[in-house]
Amino acid sequence: xxxxxxxxxxxxxxxxxxxxxxxxxxxxxxxxxxxxxxxxxxxxxxxxxxxxxxxxxxxxxxxxxxxxxxxxxxxxxxxxxxxxxxxxxxxxxxxxxxxxxxxxxxxxxxxxxxxxxxxxxxxxxxxxxxxxxxxxxxxxxxxxxxxxxxxxxxxxxxxxxxxxxxxxxxxxxxxxxxxxxxxxxxxxxxxxxxxxxxxxxxxxxxxxxxxxxxxxxxxxxxxxxxxxxxxxxxxxxxxxxxxxxxxxxxxxxxxxxxxxxxxxxxxxxxxxxxxxxxxxxxxxxxxxxxxxxxxxxxxxxxxxxxxxxxxxxxxxxxxxxxxxxxxxxxxxxxxxxxxxxxxxxxxxxxxxxxxxxxxxxxxxxxxxxxxxxxxxxxxxxxxxxxxxxxxxxxxxxxxxxxxxxxxx
Amino acid sequence: xxxxxxxxxxxxxxxxxxxxxxxxxxxxxxxxxxxxxxxxxxxxxxxxxxxxxxxxxxxxxxxxxxxxxxxxxxxxxxxxxxxxxxxxxxxxxxxxxxxxxxxxxxxxxxxxxxxxxxxxxxxxxxxxxxxxxxxxxxxxxxxxxxxxxxxxxxxxxxxxxxxxxxxxxxxxxxxxxxxxxxxxxxxxxxxxxxxxxxxxxxxxxxxxxxxxxxxxxxxxxxxxxxxxxxxxxxxxxxxxxxxxxxxxxxxxxxxxxxxxxxxxxxxxxxxxxxxxxxxxxxxxxxxxxxxxxxxxxxx
Numbered sequence: 001x002x003x004x005x006x007x008x009x010x011x012x013x014x015x016x017x018x019x020x021x022x023x024x025x026x027x028x029x030x031x032x033x034x035x036x037x038x039x040x041x042x043x044x045x046x047x048x049x050x051x052x053x054x055x056x057x058x059x060x061x062x063x064x065x066x067x068x069x070x071x072x073x074x075x076x077x078x079x080x081x082x083x084x085x086x087x088x089x090x091x092x093x094x095x096x097x098x099x100x101x102x103x104x105x106x107x108x109x110x111x112x113x114x115x116x117x118x119x120x121x122x123x124x125x126x127x128x129x130x131x132x133x134x135x136x137x138x139x140x141x142x143x144x145x146x147x148x149x150x151x152x153x154x155x156x157x158x159x160x161x162x163x164x165x166x167x168x169x170x171x172x173x174x175x176x177x178x179x180x181x182x183x184x185x186x187x188x189x190x191x192x193x194x195x196x197x198x199x200x201x202x203x204x205x206x207x208x209x210x211x212x213x214x215x216x217x218x219x220x221x222x223x224x225x226x227x228x229x230x231x232x233x234x235x236x237x238x239x240x241x242x243x244x245x246x247x248x249x250x251x252x253x254x255x256x257x258x259x260x261x262x263x264x265x266x267x268x269x270x271x272x273x274x275x276x277x278x279x280x281x282x283x284x285x286x287x288x289x290x291x292x293x294x295x296x297x298x299x300x301x302x303x304x305x306x307x308x309x310x311x312x313x314x315x316x317x318x319x320x321x322x323x324x325x326x327x328x329x330x331x332x333x334x335x336x337x338x339x340x341x342x343x344x345x346x347x348x349x350x351x352x353x354x355x356x357x358x359x360x361x362x363x364x365x366x367x368x369x370x371x372x373x374x375x376x377x378x379x380x381x382x383x384x385x386x387x388x389x390x391x392x393x394x395x396x397x398x399x400x401x402x403x404x405x406x407x408x
Numbered sequence: 409x410x411x412x413x414x415x416x417x418x419x420x421x422x423x424x425x426x427x428x429x430x431x432x433x434x435x436x437x438x439x440x441x442x443x444x445x446x447x448x449x450x451x452x453x454x455x456x457x458x459x460x461x462x463x464x465x466x467x468x469x470x471x472x473x474x475x476x477x478x479x480x481x482x483x484x485x486x487x488x489x490x491x492x493x494x495x496x497x498x499x500x501x502x503x504x505x506x507x508x509x510x511x512x513x514x515x516x517x518x519x520x521x522x523x524x525x526x527x528x529x530x531x532x533x534x535x536x537x538x539x540x541x542x543x544x545x546x547x548x549x550x551x552x553x554x555x556x557x558x559x560x561x562x563x564x565x566x567x568x569x570x571x572x573x574x575x576x577x578x579x580x581x582x583x584x585x586x587x588x589x590x591x592x593x594x595x596x597x598x599x600x601x602x603x604x605x606x607x608x609x610x611x612x613x614x615x616x617x618x619x620x621x622x623x624x625x626x627x628x629x630x631x632x633x634x635x636x637x638x639x640x641x642x643x644x645x646x647x648x649x650x651x652x653x654x655x656x657x658x659x660x661x662x663x664x665x666x667x668x669x670x671x672x673x674x675x676x677x678x679x680x681x682x683x684x685x686x687x688x689x690x691x692x693x694x695x696x697x698x699x700x701x702x703x704x705x706x707x
Contacts, residue, residue: 012574012591015520022514034507041500041510044521048535056526100593107590116587142595157595 014043014108017101032096035066039089043105046086052112054082055089067092069289071253074137074172075212083109083134090141097292097329099145106145110138129169136165136173143180147187150332150369155184170206175215178207182222187333189373191226198223217243217253221260228264229373236264237397255284259297261401266301268395271308273402278302296325296334300341307344319345336365336374340381418538418580418640420445421495423466425459427451428473428480433499433528437469440530441537453483460491467540468496472505472513472521481512488516493547495519495540499528519543546576549621549670556674568608568681575618581642583619585611609681617677620656623649627661627669634661656680 011017018025018040025033042059060067070091077084086109093102113126113135126134143158162177178201185193198219201207211219220243227236240261247253262277278301285294303318322342330338339362346355359378366374423446426434438447450456460466468487473480488496498513501524510521520536522528550573557564564572574591575583588611589596599611608614619641626637638649653661657676664672 012577012593015518018510018514018521019517022511025511026515030508033511037507037510037514041507041521041523045523045532048520048532048539056523058526103593107593110590111587115590116584117582146595151594151598153601154595154598157597161595 011100011104013047014040014101014104017098017104018044021098021101031066035063036093036096036098036101038062039093039105040101042089043101043108046105046108046112050112052082052109054085060085063089063092070095071214074176076172076210077133077137083113083137087137087141094145095291099149103142103145106138106141110135113138132165133169133171133173136162137176139165140173140176140180143177143184147180147184148331148333150365150371152184152187152370155180155187159184170210172210175207175210179215179218182219186222186225188370189229189376191229191373194222194226195230198226213246214253217246217257220246221253221257224260224264228260228267233264233268234395234397237261237268237395237401240264241397241400255281255288255290255298256294258284259294259301262301263297265398265401266304266308268398270398270402271305273398274301275305275309277401277404278305292325292328292330293334296330296338299325300337303341303345307348310348312349315345315348319349332365332369333371333374336362336369336371339365340374340378344381417444418534419541420534420537421465421467421541421544422446423448423459423463424469424537425450425456425463425466426469427456427471427484429469429471429499430501430504433471433501433524436528436530437533440533445537453487456483456487457490460487460494465541465544466494467519467537467544468494470496470498470513472498472500472509474504474506474509476509476512485516492517495544497522497536497540499524501525542577542580545622545625546573546579549576549625552670553621553674553677556671556678560678562678564681565606565608567602567606568614571608571611571614572618575615576621579615579618579622580640583615585615588612588615616652616656617680620652620673621670621677623653624664624669624673627665630665 011020018037021036025036028036038059042055046053046055067088070088072079073087073091074084079085086105090102090105090109093099093105113131115135115138139158139162143155143162146152146155146158159177159180162173162180166174166177178197182194182197182201185191185197201211202216202219220239224236224239224243227233227239240257243257244254244261247257258277258281262274262281265277266274278298282295282298282302284290285298299318299321303315303322306314306318319342322338322345326335326338326342339358343355343358343362346352346358359381362374363378365371366378420441424437424441425448426437427450429437434447434449441447448459450459456468460468470484471480496513496516496518497520498510498518499522500510505525514521519540522533522536553564553572571588571592575588578587578591585600586596589599592599594602596611602608603610603614609617623637623641626632626640627634632640634649635646638646641649643649643652650661653659653664657664657673659667659672661669
């Protein structure tokens, strides 16, 4: 059982969220604050209406510039479907780091789909299959938010609920639930399950019809993580390349993928390729406004490379970057990872008490949220911080990444 | 009992203080509340303050003014500092409002925000005001529960307090465990396990107590029948409300009325939840009753 009560900011309505978050909004860049306030205002309208209705056309037009960079969340559900439009607004709030508002939107939507009172949905003219699909989509969103917030048991409940609702059909919700459960297995550190789920989904004939390139990218990427964690570094790189070739250049996921490949390169002992990869990813993440988790992963990687190289000035610079990110509202997992690396930097600069404090905070986060892989990592860090990895012979996949990373 | 499909006429705050809103919005507010609330138009902070000192159950309705140098802002800030607990409904109107102004207004606290950019509708305005009424009712019930606990040296655990407060805000309508879980931003199964692990009653029981507290508040109002209360709280029948009262308190509605419904329910709740502290014998006769504020009290 890993769930604790929501943080004090946790509001249960859009207006309450607005009041609680107003001070933060006032300190944000004006355009982001405007977007979030607009989303909250329209959510308050949704909450007042007993039936499901689309956000106003004027609201969507005003939010369109903010919505357009978001990746398409549902492929089969029509973009103009009123439920899809609310799900988009929820994704927008999540993208701007406001999961509580995102959750409020999803909850208001689910209520109007008859989550608590099935009779309520019958007046909306939806059939049971459509209603189940939309409700399942709401559950997958809740699952994702719970996973990112580190409430893994809660996330499992939401994904299970979504699967139960969509067991018979392969549409957006079923796929989102399957991908969500795979992501959850990554978060729990259950890598054999990750590999098995990814392989099964990629080979599943029913799933194939709804698997878009972006989904395949996610599956290859997760399988690459599982392979890397299990020491199959070349398999990891090959899967990463499968993902990379599907992704192309114009994607917000590219920086994340490059980080993943750079991590594999570092595990392989190719510090030069890893350093260039992390550097590229960091640069691209900032340029494209990639999520904080990507920025953290890149900064953690840069710091690890600096530690391997052992240059004090570079370690200090990487540590400063980590400090900057640690001041941001990071999700628990990213925070724990950043703290672990920060502790290693403190150890390098011979500040054992600060290292111990950072490790303590990371351990507390890992235990509270049951991040088993991080717990093992922390234990390993405690027992032996000087572990080295023997470099294998350079595989062509690694050579290809070295060339890519060096290009920028 | 209300027939299916008939919207329930939820109670509204007794007085609406309407400040700096255009005449068209004031007219719409009048239409929305009808005879169910008194509508007072105020022109400045001084008049608003006078009313707020005197009136009991009221709600302030203000515009979202884009012009940050408008004198309204200075006066409104002073009024908010003096009366931070008075509920505020903000109305955004075309050509006058901006999102920065929404954020500025929210920093001083708002209960609801109405988007009038595409035309206001009386039912929407009424829904916002009913929500405000629910929120203030919740605050008063909560204050009474805290005071009951304090008197006996008990303390409501923080996690239970959070659940009860959220449940109270939505206690005017059926409140299944799944809804309470959504209000806690958890899955129902997680919330159930959470309650078990902390020795708390199940979410369904907590939601039931929240509805009963609101029912008790109405029961203390001699003008309301059990039928009207069951309609107001969307119970399927008056019998369903009676049964719930009996099951939770072992008293009939008539007995509750005689002894002070809110006082008895608060005591029963405290005992059933086994809040830490020394329980005392309920001396209901000496306790002040929580009196429901009606529109007529001020009108």
